[in-house]
Amino acid sequence: MTSHAKAPAKVNLQLTVGPVREDGYHPLVTVFQALALWEHVVAAPRADGRITLTVDAAPGAPVAIDAVPTDERNLAWRAAALLAEEYGIADGVDLAITKGVPVAGGxxxxxxxxxxxxVACADAWDLGATRADLARLGARLGADVPFSLHGHTAMGLGRGDELTPVMTRGEFHWVLATQAEGLSTPAVFAEYDRQVAAGDLEPSDMRARDAIMSALLAGDAESLGAALANDLEAPALALAPRLGAVLAAAEEAEALGVMVSGSGPTVAALAHSRRHALAIAAHLDAARVADAVVTASAPASGTVLVG
Structure with a gap:
């Protein structure tokens, strides 16, 4: 049977980076929040064992789909192949992705x-896989995949894939300013290492910040804005100085807090309300500091079946 699932975008409220390990990874402490910007995947089984993939943009979404691969380089393609291998599925699947999240935006x-x-393939193939089973497979595909399954708000340890739910109250309103030209995540981490080695950047305390947790529990957007933190912001700005103008424009619009999201180049600004978010977005558009600006509420659910 054909199955349809949707999964949310994310923003990092905190991203603390530890020294690089022997395996080449940096230990992280991060607090994720899921945004109501959605990726949709429709899975239709086929009998010949092949996986096919098509990509389209959601109506009005600022998504450059020409940059999205439609073969085994695509994470959705790899997810279907991994699931089939794990469960001994001989059938193939036609995957149709409708993207609502900017590409290469962190x-x-x-x-x-x-x-x-x-989620869509497990349902279409009637595997009976649990959410824990899918999260375990997802972690093999990428560190952010388990949170995409989980959604809401969570703290991530390790590579960011060891999740603990975080209690929140109320709704938060975000403005995301995106750039057509992405930033390489490995390059941003390498710049982080260079800045730390040169003494230009102090390594952070690897503990979760009490201020962020308290603000989320209280539903206090103003306190949350003041507590936002990202160790990769300075490295991202060094590699893409144009992002400084985005940060400045969001501050001019009186955002409660503004930061580079994850490894960039997207800049995230927190607003008082939905109306304030629209006002910040209008200011960023007028300042011409970003290639696209979108607004989104949070926290959103994790990956769910549609219909």
């Missing part, structure tokens, strides 16, 4: 595709 659009493909 908002986990590719990871959301993988999460939605796991």
């Amino acid at each position: 908002m986990a659009g590719g990871s959301a595709d993988a999460a939605a493909a796991l």
